[in-house]
Amino acid sequence: MFRKKTLITGLAILLAVTIAGCNKASPEATSPDSNDNSPVTFKYFTFGGGKKDILASDTTIGKKLQEQTGVDWKMEYLVGDSATKAGVMIASGDYPDIIDSSGEMAKLMDAGAFIPLDDLIEKYGPNIKRVYGPDMDKFRQEDGQIYFFPYTANIGYVSEPNFQTGFYIQRAVLKEFNYPKIKTLDEYFDLIEQYKQKYPQIDGKETIGFATLAGEPSSFFTLQNPAMHLAGYPNDGSVMVDMESHEAKLVAGSDYQKQWIQKLSEVNAQGMFDPESFTMNRDQYLAKLTSGRVLGYFSYSWQVGDATSNLKKAGNDDKRYVALPIVFDNNVKDQYIDPPGFVNNYGIGITVNAEDPVRIIKYFDNLLKEENQILVQWGIQDETYSVNDEGRFYFENDEQRRYHEDPELSQKFGFDYFNYSWPRYGNNSLLEDGNAYGPGNQPEVATFSYTDGDKLLLEKYGVETFAELFSTPDERPWSPAWSIALEQGSPEQIFITKADDLQKKYLPKMIMESPTSFENTWNEYMGQMNQLNKKTYEDTITQAVKDRVAGKW
Template sequence: MFKGKILTAGLALVLAAALGGCGNGSNSSDGASNSPAAKGNSASGSGDTSPVTYKYFSFGAPKKQILGSETTIGKELQTQTGVDWNIEYLVGDGDTKAGVMIASGDYPDIIDSSGQMAKLMDAGAFIPLDDLIEKYGPNIKRVYGPYFDKFRQKDGKLYFFPYGANIGYVSEPNFQTGFYIQRSILKEFNYPKITTLDEYFDLLKQYKDKHPQVNGQDTIGFATFAGEQGSFFTLQNPAMHLAGYPNDGSTMVDMKTHEAKLVAGSEYQKRWMQKLNEANAQGLVDPESFTMNRDQYLAKLTSGRVLGYFSYSWQVGDATNNLKKAGDDDKRYVALPIVFDKGIKDQYIDPPGFVNNYGVGITVKAKDPARIIKYFDNLLKEENQILVQWGIKDQSYAVDANGRFTYANDEQRQMHEDPEKSQKFGFDYFNYSWPRYGNNSVLEDGNAYGPGNQPEVASFGYTEGDKKLLAAYGVKTFSELFSNPDERPWSPAWSIALEQGSPEQMFITKADDLQRKYLPAMILDSPANFDKNWDDYMNQFNKLDKKTYEDFITKKVQDRVAGKW
């Protein structure tokens, strides 16, 4: 999902990756079958299959409300189980919605918690799942069993399923997260190799000076998405990446001592803010970066006016797909592993890890928890995990002579990449915020769990512009532009849960509030005032108990290194 603030700071991450123990489940993947009907362990497939509709609510990225059976995937799962879902997504502020739910006690049957898990857990919104899993969950145990001790709560019980437990590991060939740049810029300057922040902004300025307008509108040099609730981390996180650290949320963890130090208030954050302040004075920074909502941000990226931006790939998927669909490769973007100084090893690609502080749980108001857990268990059969990721053979994917999953034609690719087609088929609704394999999993037959990690799919989808760009930089895939991640057994630190009302939770809330107040103003003010503005910010920041927070995260990181989650 991400990306990453500590849970109670309101961030949901998109990516749950782990080097997991491979389970020898009794189910086998039958990629050659036209029907994904479940046929593995029978415990979850037996019993009541009469029609029923339950309520699913997600605090995640907004989508339109829908009945699961209105999608191809949802209809197939309903055929198997009799269960349908009224799927609803958050509209408005997540904290407010969670507060209303808790105060009224009016919960749906299941909740995809995203950044609201701590509040919901404290309110007793979820039921313990251990007995249900033991009775009805052979596939749940196969997939999540090696990770149970990583997401048990203090009372020793399981209350939710994190978004993914890896079975095996395969990396993403088309990784793209970081500092994006419009391809027209690279093309115009003969595909220069740029690695530092100064080089990046210098190139944006040169191009903007030559092309002050795009289709009659002013060119935007650099934008970021820091105006909407839960998006401010997009402005906070670049400092750690520029310094050569992966996304560990609010902290940077020393590889040797495993000490956690705050990004906020660090020299790295100061350097990043000062660069944005300088770039703003040059007319490069879009001031609406701090006020626009997600739709406005994506619309700007799709317009071709924006030359560069920082984002995680999951934040900009709609814009990325729409630009590719438009067919103008020069107006598309490529992410680059930008760092402060030459010689710093970039760490944009997340190391294998396990996200244990949010997921989907069954609420105390659920009408039939046993039937829901059976649905979850059925969903975790490998043929259904293929269904929610790949779809149905010969409709949304193909199998070649070697048994490798791929796309036979552009129509199949579009079913995954075109937002409207993806929603209609159900990929947008069923392939993430449910009990599932981890993103980097490997199927029993050796295929990648997700199309995005399948080399055959990566190469199939390349346009002529993609091929030209990759050839210019001497690589075969976009992930080769980035360094391989260093192993971090605690990863990700942003998944360390903070108890509501604890000193650590109160600190990070106050620290985030201060940053939201000071950082945008600091960027937009005159460079002559930068040092004063930074000092004012630090005077307020140093009044907070940052040592307690750093000590807490350090202890949790060191516990994880020792195998104690």
Template sequence: MTKVLPRYTESAYTVSEFRGSKGVVTQMINHKKIAAVSLSVLLAATAVGCSSDKQPEAGTAQESAGAADDKTPVTFTYFSFSKEKDVNSNETVIGKELEKQTGVNFKMEFAVGDSKTKSGVMIASGDYADVIVPEGEIDKLLDAGAFIPLDELIEKYGPNIKRVYGPYMDKFRQEDGKIYHLPFSANQGYITDPGISQGAFWIQRSVLKEFGYPTIKTLDEYFDLIKKYKEKYPQVDGKDTIGFAAFAGVKDNFFALTNASMHLAGYPNDGGVIVDMKTHEAKVYSAGEYEKRWIKKLNEVNAQGLFDPESFTVNKDQYLAKLTSGRVLGYFGYNWLVGDATNNLKKAGVDEKRYAPLPIVFDKDIKDQYLDPPAFVNNRGIGISVKAKDPVRIIKFFDNLLKEENQILVQWGIKDQTYTVNEKGRYVLTPEMLKKRNDPEFKRSFGFQYFEYSWPRYGNNSILKDGNSYGVGNQPEVAEMDYTEGDRKILQAYGAKTFADMFSKPDDRPWYPAWSINLGQGTPEQIFGQKSQDLQLKYLPKLIMGSPDAFDGTWKEYTTEFGKLDSKTYEETITKVVKNRIAGKW
């Protein structure tokens, strides 16, 4: 089943899916089950002169090497399964400042191509970077024994790690009781996000303006409005207007098509399931009534010429180019996934071609739940690999990064350069600073794009000790300042102060998000997730692009195949964990 990580910062966010291990499973080693064997192998390796491959235990040989605050220049390797431009951290302003404090630079490399293939090759070869951000490959890499346990390192060298993660420690320990990664969501206090950084049905602002900013709530109303506009304006700059474009040409991002059905039914992003608010039973929605209603509507939209025929073939760059072209009238998606496109539109000043978020649902009596409730995501984070040259030096870097002044650095930057402080002690931006913030290349060169998320950190919705928001976009003064005249016009038309005001407040969900439940590699639940997504990849394009007359027959074929999968075990497992989390057991 598809699962997606909530991300509230301005930078693009990483998404992942449950992944199978077929083809590389024989190369995997479960470090949690063969500790005794590992010791004997290690001793044997030492006896035959392979000591160069031996990894020192935390607190022994490495302790003496890193006992003092060593600032000798050193470069470690960093690999992330997200998509970004490779860089040395000290080539950014933030990275250079952190190097001054610690002597540490990271050669940062990011995934190219299929993450599943990359992780398989990495595991088979044992060629790991010093530090890894595994994203959706975390279960596979944990089972392969790619990470060292961090408990002793944290105890000896991590006072700030303990301060930040202390209340959450038991929520991300593995089955053996040890900690192998530090998550990205340890909130220190809580402030809501005034914008829509998560999911919504987005509509080009020119469409709303053309029809006097109408109130539209249902899926039918949404597409009726797009249809009317396209009929009136069939071309943009000599090219055909695109009614609705889905981002379904990249397997890793197929969730941008499939997740819509749960939102339309009034549920937040719990991954592959919807959870009943009364019984707390988790149910798979794939191949069910909600997915059928959504996909059938897209089939109808396609027959009307409103659906982009390239939706299943475009790569990310091509999709973002479509959104910035002014031709696309609507799409469903997560704002962090298309951040560069929306920022570029804003930078270009083409306000009417930007997109407004709408809380679209199937029927008027459905309460939308697009906004995420307070959450803790325990299966995403950063770990130190078994190949790390100096785990002590790395954990000290992590701990130093978690000092509040450095958490301010990676989010706000440098005072009077990228933010300022007003007479009330509030962090604010000047117009020039705000303009830079909306420039993707500036964010890369300064280092925000690299450091504001995929490192040990406070949670996105945290509050700093002085009362300011940790996340720049969550600071009310910044959110208000960042609005264009077009933003204000839309908000005024819909009686809202912020875009979040246009959406229903989230209901409390103590288990949220269910997609963060660790299912493990090769389990029946993980296999179900992989096979169910394979069926979606096979059948949903046929269902959407095919003749309306053929829909029911293809749907029956799809659900027949889906019915052969073990969804019951999957649902029972998720339900059990959901109920445990409600009871405070993570």
């Protein structure tokens, strides 16, 4: 048995204890060379939840891909805790044909759940090599093999015009006070407090000042990450990296974390913090946002897509939200927009139990043909998008737009199932003809879908797109640091696991207790944090960052 790289996500994901395992036989020894398109159905499982299980051919996209390849998929989505599910899967050895690992890649890799793919790619993967070729060394493991396909192989680069991530605020709050320009955390909460005092109830229920999704272990980073953003750093997971020295410093226990958590303690004492932030699950969180009772929250856009779509569908712009680049002080430059980067610590792989790896790798390669990448992002020309005389993709009418924004239509067509957790171009890619890979990055689409409320808000703030509210990101060749690999069971991995455990124990306590207890609880927290081997962890991440800057991944 060889030792493969295992992977961390810093503050973004809780690392669970893994079970060591050995690789099974190579795919060539166990799989026939399939050269036909006869019907076959494989099993797909993703550790990303939030969708209903489905047969891929029940969607328009899945059916078209089945017609091309003969391959169909039983698609299963996580219900419950991901670490528990991964542990059960590994202990039983009961793997589906392919797994989208999400935050459980380290555990699955260490257990030997995936087969090496290099020989399959060489024999059957011309499109895989075209898309991933320049980046393959970035996700090879220590044995020199490739075991999974990440989702960030950008081909060219285009920014997202409607970027929205950060501190969201209900538009009714901004409208009430004539669209003030707010930048600091104090200004943000002051405005929410004034509105809540004026409107203590919304639709007959108590107004909620601020909420976050910290009740699910896999989403606790939603409470951890704001500290780095408020200090002017992008999402590098557990660390903040100095732009000049490239030294990585831990967010946990920093002055920035203290300032952020102490502010939430004050907000809670004022009756503005939702205590269910530590108990509600994702569905409950999204339902609460959709209700219109929440005035502010912190989230990444991908966490709240369903709520965003449902609120827009409801047609009341005042109940919708806008994300703002909130920071601690006026002299801080926000860095919410990520620079171009490559995420190499999660992806989709073929498992040791796969019935026919050759057939699967051929499906992956077919999926990476440009016409199929257009299918899974844009859909079918003249049905879900149109092309103008200059060859530019756009939405000709609201019905085309709704296929991409309405959750029900998106699921039925298959966008919701195929546009991310598969081998794919990176989000910010360009197609060969210069169109944006994803509709969300196409300027013609960005402005078409604006409601009257969108246009008014943007006009009030003197910008044409939502991304213009944010600063242009500084270049960071190591980005993102949360994808830096650590060996499972290493001192560094053990440290970050224990540091995350301490935060899960103490951060909610500090927020929910009286502010008069904050200093004592913070000191208790730091006393335990300082007993951990922080220096070794920071030194390891710093060296990895410097290696990436030097071009060594």
